[in-house]
Amino acid sequence: xxxxxxRSGAHKLMLGFLFTCITxxxxxxSAPTFQANTQSFPVPAPCANKSSIWQKKSSFTTSEVKHCxxxxxxxxxxxxxxxxxxxxxxxxxxxxxxxLKFALPSGRNDFSYPATFMRVxxxxxxxxxxxxxxxxxxxxxxxxxxxxxxxxxFFFTILRDPALVFESSFHYYKSVVPLTWRxxxxxxxxxFLNDPQVHFDSNGFNSFYLKNLHFFxxxxxxxxxxxxxxxxxxxRAISERxxxxxxxxxxxxxxxxxxxxxxxxxxxxxxxxxxxxxxTSVSQLTPELRTKAREWNGVDWKLYRYFNATxxxxxxxxGRKRMEKEVKKLRQRNSxxxxxxxxxxxxxxxxxxxxxxxxxxxxxxxxxxxxYNMRNNIEQQYRExxxxxxxPEIQYLTDLGMTxxxxxxxxxxxxxxxxxxxxxxxSPFYKSFTSPAYHLQDLLGCITNIYSRWSMVxxxxxxxILTRILPSLTSPPRSYMPLDQPxxx
Numbered sequence: 001x002x003x004x005x006x007r008s009g010a011h012k013l014m015l016g017f018l019f020t021c022i023t024x025x026x027x028x029x030s031a032p033t034f035q036a037n038t039q040s041f042p043v044p045a046p047c048a049n050k051s052s053i054w055q056k057k058s059s060f061t062t063s064e065v066k067h068c069x070x071x072x073x074x075x076x077x078x079x080x081x082x083x084x085x086x087x088x089x090x091x092x093x094x095x096x097x098x099x100l101k102f103a104l105p106s107g108r109n110d111f112s113y114p115a116t117f118m119r120v121x122x123x124x125x126x127x128x129x130x131x132x133x134x135x136x137x138x139x140x141x142x143x144x145x146x147x148x149x150x151x152x153x154f155f156f157t158i159l160r161d162p163a164l165v166f167e168s169s170f171h172y173y174k175s176v177v178p179l180t181w182r183x184x185x186x187x188x189x190x191x192f193l194n195d196p197q198v199h200f201d202s203n204g205f206n207s208f209y210l211k212n213l214h215f216f217x218x219x220x221x222x223x224x225x226x227x228x229x230x231x232x233x234x235x236r237a238i239s240e241r242x243x244x245x246x247x248x249x250x251x252x253x254x255x256x257x258x259x260x261x262x263x264x265x266x267x268x269x270x271x272x273x274x275x276x277x278x279x280t281s282v283s284q285l286t287p288e289l290r291t292k293a294r295e296w297n298g299v300d301w302k303l304y305r306y307f308n309a310t311x312x313x314x315x316x317x318x319g320r321k322r323m324e325k326e327v328k329k330l331r332q333r334n335s336x337x338x339x340x341x342x343x344x345x346x347x348x349x350x351x352x353x354x355x356x357x358x359x360x361x362x363x364x365x366x367x368x369x370x371x372y373n374m375r376n377n378i379e380q381q382y383r384e385x386x387x388x389x390x391x392p393e394i395q396y397l398t399d400l401g402m403t404x405x406x407x408x409x410x411x412x413x414x415x416x417x418x419x420x421x422x423x424x425x426x427s428p429f430y431k432s433f434t435s436p437a438y439h440l441q442d443l444l445g446c447i448t449n450i451y452s453r454w455s456m457v458x459x460x461x462x463x464x465i466l467t468r469i470l471p472s473l474t475s476p477p478r479s480y481m482p483l484d485q486p487x488x489x
Contacts, residue, residue, distance in 0.1 A: 047128075047130035047147070047148065047149060047150050047151070068263035069263060070262060070263045070264055071152075071154050071261075071262040071263060072098060072100055072132055073132050073133070073149060073150045073152055073153040073154065074091065074095075074132070074133045074134075074135070074153065074154050074156075074262075075133075075134050075135075075145060075149055075153050075154070075155045075156075076088070076091055076133075076134070076135040076156055076157065077138070077140055077155070077156075077157035077217065077218065077242075078135055078136055078137045078138070078157075079157055079158055079159065079160075079213075079214050079217045079218075080137070080165065080169060080209075080213050080214070080217060081160065081164070081165045081168040081169050081172070081213070082158045082159060082160035082165060082214070082248045083158060083160065083248040083251055083273070084158055085274040085275040085393050086251075086271050086272075086273055086274045086275075087135075087158060087246070088135055088136075088274075088393060089271060089272075089274050089388075089389065089391075089393070089396065090255075090268070090269060090270075090271055091133060091135045092135070092388075092396050092397070092400065093268075093385075093388050093389070094264075094268055095132065095133045096388075096400065100132035100133050101130075101131045101132045101133070102131065102132070102133050102134075102135070102400055102401075103122045103123075103131040103133070103134045103148055104122065104123045104136070104397065104400060104401055104402050105121060105122070105123060105136050105402065106121060106122060106123040106124075106125075106403065107123075107403045108403075109136060109137070109393070109394060109397060109402065110136055110137035110138065111136055111137065111138035111139075113137050113138055113139055114139055114206075114208060114216070115139065116139050116141045116144075116219065117138040117139055117140060117141040117144050117145060118141065118144050119144050119147050119148055121138075122148065123401065123402070123403065129148065130148060130149065130150060131148050131149060132149075132150075134148065134149065136397075137217075138217075139216065139217060139219055140217065140218050140219040141219055142219070142241065154243055154244075154261065154262060155241055155242045155243055156242055156243060156244040156245070156246060156258065157218075157242055157245060157246065158245070158246035158247070158248055158254070159214055159245060159246070159247055159248065159300075159303065159304050159307055159308075160214075160247070160248035160249065160304070161248075161249060161294075161304060162212070162213075162214070162293065162294055162297035162300035162301050162304055163285060163289075163290040163291075163293035163294050163297070164285075165213055165214065165297070165300065166210070166213075166293045166296070166297055167189065167282070167283050167285055167293065168277070168282075169209050169210070169213055170188075170189050170192070170209075170210065171189070171281070171282075171283065172363060173206065173209040174188070175363070176205075176206050176209075177204070177205070177206045177207065177209050177210060178204060178205050178206075179199060179200060179201060179204045179205075179207055179210065180192070180199075180210075182199065183199055189283055189289075190289060192210075193289055193292040193293055193296065194292070196292075196296045202223045208222050211223065211296065211297060212297050212298075212299040212300045213297075213300065214300045214303060214304075215231075215234070215299045215300055215303060218234070218238060220234050222299065224299060225298065225299070226298040226299050226301070226302045231299055231302060231303075234303075235302075235303065235306055238303075238307075239310070243261060244257060244258060244261055244314075245307040245310065245311065246258065246311070247304075247307065247308050247311050249308075250308075250311060250312075252327045252330055252331065253311070253315055253323060253327060254311065255269045255271075255330065256269075256318070256323060256326045256327060256330065257311070257314050257315070257318065259326075260318065266326075266329060266330060266333060267333070269330060270330075270333055270334060270337055270385075270389065271334065271389070272334070272337075272338065272341075272342070272347075272372065272389055272390060273347070274360075274392070274393065275360055275369055275392070275393065276347060276369070276370050277368045277369060277370070278349065278368055278369075278370055281366075281368040337382075337385075337386070337389065340375070340378060340379070340382050340386060341372075341374060341375060341378065341382065341385075341386035341389060341390060342372050342373070342374070342375065342390070343372075343373035343374060343375045343376070344373065347370035347371060347372055348370060348371065348372065348373060349367065349370065350362060350367040350369065350370070350371060351367065352373070353371045353372070353373055354373050355373070355374065357395060358371060358372065358373075358374065358390060358391065358392065358395070359371055359392065360392040360393070360394075361392065361393070361394050371390075371392065372390045374386055374387060374390055
């Protein structure tokens, strides 16, 4: 039996594909850049009197200082899958309230991740520019970050149990990690952890999402073994550069230490958990699988244990009883704000969010990220704070000046183009795409994903025209997540 497409059908499909690509490129590069609610910030002055980024860190004080000056220059390395979006909301509110200058990404919500950070990734970068806050996803690159910040900048980041990071990353990025496509069966995560060496290839496309992701975020080689001398050197370098390593499992204690180090007020720390997944979308790891996940992510596990110990050393220096009192105060303030701000007092499913502008960005083909409904008739003194505390990441960044699509759509080619070229054995990408899943069906699914995203930008009329021209692409065999999808915690 002949399973090939009829010649006329194949020609029409190819013509449709070429038309789509040409139309997209012309539109993306000819359409004016669109921005919403862009604030007018002062022009940054050159960073002066900078010292080496790898100098010894300033001493971390845990004593109660009655007279201190709040720190305004902050660098938060936003790691993946570690409650970092919640920290981001805190920083965005603090910076906006104090009129600070943010270094924002250019045309997307991260600094061209997974590429190593370069200062030219900053929106409207000019040589000599200096900023107060950097807090979006990046792959850390110390010298380039240093060039954008004053010498007294406070560096901090957050880590999480790598077993939980792996579980979250495996599910969230499954559409952009071809290595997972080879795994057949309903429980792919379990199959992977039972024999990771069979399923993993360090040269695979986006393979870093599946192994030592936080070590990769910090700018190091995520394929080394825990016993490699590089890991110990990296831990020393991180300890010297970052004044505080927060731990997601001890989030409130970490925030209190941050407050003490930055000379902030309790109200600066108020938060609602952002970009959390609904419980039914989370795989409950058995003790055996948790152990296997930690062993597979051995470098991240070593990193986590080391900095979890340093966190509790800081807690002990701060005072356990004092910490308990401060955490209790923070919880009480958060509970009060939840009662004031949140309708129903808790997060809800995406389809239950009444205000469309408050819906968080979702993985393609899913609605697993929870959001909030803001209460009606909130007192005037709390109304603005409530909205900012409940505003999802992408919308808040947009308010601060982040560029919206169509420029975002240019990054969609980063996954579709390799899929297209991998169809040929002469492709330079061929060696990186060894999965048999690379065939026309995958390519069509990828194109369809971009096609669906156009609805955010095109008018309804244009959308209907494209639908009539390319009806075969309206029901994709697969769903793909573009590389520029927001990277939730």
